[in-house]
Amino acid sequence: MLTLQHRHELPVEMGKMSTMFDYTLAERMGIIQPSPFRLVQQAAKDVEESGREVLYLSIGEPDFDTPDNIKDAAIDAIRRGDTKYTASDGTPQIKNAIRRKFLRDNSLDYAAEDITVTMGGVQAIFNTLLATVGPGDEVILPAPFFSPYSSAIGLTGATPVFLKTKEEDGFVPQPRDIEALITERSRWLVLNSPSNPSGAIIDDETLRAIADVVRPHPRLLVFSDDMYETIRFGNKPFKNIINVAPDFRDRTVILNGVSKAYAMTGWRMAYLAGPRELIAAVIRVSNSSAFAPNSISQAAAAEALSGSQEQTRVRSDAYEKRRNILLALLGQIPNLSFTRPDGTFFMLVNCQHFFGKRSSDGRLIENDVDFVLHALESQAVAFMPGSAFGMPGYFRISFAASEATLRAAMGRLKSLCETLDRNGAKNAALPLDSKEFNRLSVLA
Incomplete structure (x- = not known):
């Protein structure tokens, strides 16, 4: 099971490796952390290999083809x-x-x-x-x-x-x-x-x-x-x-x-x-x-x-329509807060209400990475954790996806949130304070 800790493990151990050759890496390599996107993608692939279809709202690229x-x-x-x-x-x-x-x-x-x-x-x-x-x-x-x-x-x-x-x-x-x-x-x-x-x-x-x-x-x-x-x-x-x-x-x-x-x-x-x-x-x-x-x-x-720049206008209109659908569906899910994006095909959603709650299998949701991984494992929906962008406590939704995918994914998200709320919390977590925010931001 992937946890927040895995995000900050180096891909190789710093220092001399157990080999006859010295592959010591430069100290600056400690700055480069494993890509959160790659970790989410790998977790999603694991879910797919179990035979389930994953709804991807994690991918940061247009779903349209090049003109x-x-x-x-x-x-x-x-x-x-x-x-x-x-x-x-x-x-x-x-x-x-x-x-x-x-x-x-x-x-x-x-x-x-x-x-x-x-x-x-x-x-x-x-x-x-x-x-x-x-x-x-x-x-x-x-x-x-x-x-x-x-x-x-x-x-x-x-x-x-x-x-x-x-x-x-x-x-x-x-x-x-x-x-x-x-x-x-x-x-x-x-x-x-x-x-x-x-x-x-x-x-x-x-x-x-x-x-x-x-x-x-x-x-x-x-x-x-x-x-x-x-x-x-x-x-x-x-x-x-x-x-x-x-x-x-x-x-x-x-x-x-x-x-x-x-x-x-x-x-x-x-x-x-x-x-x-x-x-x-x-x-x-x-x-x-x-x-x-x-x-x-x-x-x-x-x-x-x-x-011709017509396709850029047509596609921007399509993203706006999807955004409006997403806003309406998210508005039906209690205890998630969000702002209305004015551009791009992304939005951030605040999931801190669910910190400290447990899933039906007893998993404790401590942070946004736990929330995103739980969404993958329980609902087969892929988001990106906000801490990957220096904004712990949130997750990113990409609406560069079909309307059908957005509707299905929001239905699964609603089910996840309702289940977490029903299970309550043994140790309710408080929203991130500034010290914890800064710690997680530096690790992004």
Whole structure:
């Protein structure tokens, strides 16, 4: 039976192994924890091997297929023989497509030298941090957060400074809380809007207030993670911090990509835009790590960004419909609280009411990981624990799934919660205090 403890075991024992060879690992490997996603997937696979069908609401990728015009562009590139190395920062074609995208969607004019292409968002995050921070630096990271941020910060030797957002604020980072964390060592503030895993969007007024807080600290830069830009609900235009505070252009790096907007997760394409000196440094890191992005994926991404954008609107509408179904069904389950996501295909649900309760087989639910694993074992429904995103006490639901799957999964979740409530609790747990929250956040 998988428990919270397993999340923090190293994949191999640190130090010398029992072999005639010395495979001692670098001390920094202790920073990299087993992926919570992989652990949940393995637990789900164990359930499937017992003959039961698992309903997956844990997977963080679109359930749609890549549009045909994008596939065709990749096939054409192969037939043209565009299968050689490209420039390490991307082909002229994809850079021009990215430039046009910024002008069309964001009213931002970047030169080709201000842009670089990476093999996915995780590489973009890691390379940017590796190029800019080290021991003694601090990165302000609002929680919940996309988990690779935490490990990437640690691998550089910098210190992640976690900013706990609140459910009552819709998990939107508040300017006053950011201000309280800024020190002379602060180097980056990460802003992810729309947010994975909460679906929160930072509105214009809050972005302006954040800019006012950051502005007096010239060493503090902003990393604007816009990866879910196209998946927004309602008709409000997308804004990042540069749109509301143009003077932040010289201190902001924008991350975006094609994985989520165009259902291209496996194509591994993302891009960065920002101050030329910073982008040049990121390119130097890329030269030493990946050398050049995939040539075929670049051709496909150029078509995605330049071609018709109708599919992004259609699919965003589909996600909004699923969100509304999910909200209605969750509203019928007592003792779960949640906020209404304004974007992405994720939402966070508070399950702390069930801490301290026991399952029908006597299992004690002590935390969100226990809750998620119990949902898998008893109901064959896969969620992601919130502690994987620095938000213990919650679990993440992905509604990148069919309406039928959502309805069936919520029926099973309701049954699970009713059973736990009927069984009561021998040792009722209190909601996580700030000390316990911080301990679990650091381990995420």
